[in-house]
């Protein structure tokens with residue numbers, strides 16, 4: 001068994017990538033195709049059906065602020081526990097479509113406008 | 124229908140019993156007669172009957188007795204008192220309130236004794252439709268009631284059905300008093316089924332995951348073993364015990380003379396193990412000297428006292444508490460409840476106190492789920508670790524619930540709750556002039572806590588209106604309906620986003636009872652049934668369980684037992700129409716193998732057809748509501764459900780939810 005600092009390595013690679021991505025423009029993606037693949041390719045399982053994220057399984061993706069390259073990098077070489085999605089099973093183009101779909105999702109409401117939510121646990 | 128053939132006549136119940144009496148009559152009939160009796164019994168037990176074969180009608184008992192001059196005692200067909208009555212006397216001394224069971228003839232005498240001789244009180248006999256329900260019920264009950272109930276399992280087959288539930292309780296260190304039975308000596312057994320349900324060593328099926336068992340061969344031995352077993356089951360760390368009630372002992376007549384010789388020993392529950400003073404002093408020194416201590420707590424509190432004492436210790440040290448939630452250990456809205464920063468706190472800690480860890484290695488390390496299983500420590504190499512636990516006091520080979528070996532720097536083998544007051548005293552003695560430093564640390568914790576709710580709200584807003592419904596939305600709608608009730612959760616958190624602990628004020632020990640222990644799916648509905656029973660006994664509470672659809676399908680009959688025995692609760696099916704945990708596993712494998720990433724749902728989804736859970740609940744006599752997939756309809760549905768629970772009904776609401784909270 002190897003022991004190494006996964007977070008550190010992953011953190012570095014994401015930083016390096018986002019620096020790169022500053023220069024590259026996000027590719028135009030096909031939102032409808034992205035929506036389809038978000039489900040068929042299993043992203044919804046861990047990230048929620050609307051990219052809303054879930055505490056134990058995967059962070060929020062809707063309106064992701066990651067640059068495309070970092071987004072793609074996470075699929076090809078996951079930082080930690082996410083299963084890898086290599087080019088053989090999901091093309092750069094399809095990832096770009098999913099990325100476009102995530103970017104296209106409506107912003108979630110401001111929590112402050114949801115008294116039911118902010119009132120949870122308050123007697 | 125035509126006239127009965129003589130063979131069918133042989134299946135008539137009176138004739139059948141007569142046949143048994145004759146066969147049991149010390150071999151008075153000849154081999155041919157015995158042969159035909161055997162055939163008849165085999166047929167009776169495995170109806171339908173084969174094609175008719177000509178056979179003479181059976182003689183009546185009177186004819187047989189007359190012909191064979193049966194000794195008088197063989198024809199003594201009734202008796203006033205049996206061994207099973209005495210067994211009930213024994214159980215009555217233990218103050219057991221309930222006994223759950225799916226009936227089975229190996230304990231028919233005991234069952235009859237409990238309900239008639241024992242007047243079906245203390246314990247009251249509860250009908251379950253599967254043995255996994257009986258033991259799972261006992262599991263949930265004990266965690267709320269703080270004492271065990273009993274379950275009775277049919278010889279061999281009943282124990283086999285119960286095995287997983289027993290394993291969960293063992294892993295969760297929960298006491299239960301289990302009985303099984305076996306037909307008596309070989310010459311007394313009726314051919315056929317009685318042999319199938321007899322076993323030399325019935326406990327062997329489950330011995331790897333119970334604390335103790337016995338097959339008593341006399342009534343005196345039954346009394347001593349049952350009382351001993353009860354005490355052992357409750358001693359920390361607790362667990363299930365199993366007593367085999369021999370069929371002959373149960374069914375044999377108990378004469379006055381024999382009864383006069385029997386003694387039921389008194390029950391004395393041993394005191395619990397407490398950490399030795401020298402070790403506590405050392406622990407106190409380490410905790411007081413630390414700049415960044417963290418208290419990790421897992422299967423710790425068994426009562427409110429444990430919670431209150433831990434609050435005292437944490438406040439004394441102004442140390443954050445990170446709760447692994449195998450029990451309700453600490454108030455979730457206390458400023459020192461720092462789960463939201465658990466990872467960071469452990470990473471920065473210079474001293475970690477781990478109270479009753481289920482998995483000390485897992486608390487301090489992470490294993491990555493990729494092909495190469497790399498692992499890393501999540502704490503500093505210099506951090507000093509103190510464990511205070513009973514972990515090593517109940518460990519067996521074979522089943523691996525003990526987890527990976529991980530040595531603390533100071534390992535105090537003792538019951539953490541019983542030791543807590545002494546640890547507090549030791550810390551008080553060491554504290555000296557550290558109080559102001561501690562106060563500054565406490566202030567940091569208060570500041571950090573302020574951000575927790577805001578973060579939870581931001582997360583909860585994501586997918587607020589989504590259908591399938593989000594975990595945050597469901598828990599918010601639920602809160603809105605039950606906030607003025609004395610609510611209590613009976614299900615774990617892990618699959619529904621942990622909203623209870625993130626935002627609900629869990630203050631009382633009974634408001635949360637942890638998880639299954641052994642991760643055996645099916646725990647959620649059955650433990651809820653037992654926990655709800657314990658809540659019912661206290662009165663005035665609103666018991667709530669959030670149950671996965673996969674979990675529910677393991678034991679939907681809990682709804683019938685609840686309706687039959689009038690055990691109210693609110694059960695919300697977190698319906699993601701899948702064994703979702705497994706959906707993700709298969710996805711992971713497909714990705715890893717670079718193929719078929721659309722196929723993860725094969726064998727893991729529960730769709731096509733969708734199951735009508737509300738209809739299922741109604742068919743069992745409970746209230747069924749749903750399916751609810753529109754979040755806007757959820758509040759009203761829960762309101763209706765709560766009203767029905769308050770009217771004494773078990774209620775199921777089917778909510779179509781996000782795969783994960």
Ligand SMILES: Cc1ncc(C[n+]2csc(CCOP(=O)(O)OP(=O)(O)O)c2C)c(N)n1
Pocket residue numbers: 287618642643644645670671672673674675699701702703704705782
């Ligand atoms: C007896 C048993 N069988 C199978 C499993 C494997 N398993 C672990 S989680 C899980 C899914 C449970 O389904 P559900 O309760 O609906 O929860 P979900 O993951 O869908 O949220 C299964 C089948 C198990 N742990 N125990």
Ligand SMILES: [Mg+2]
Pocket residue numbers: 671672673697698699700701702703
């Ligand atoms: Mg499910």
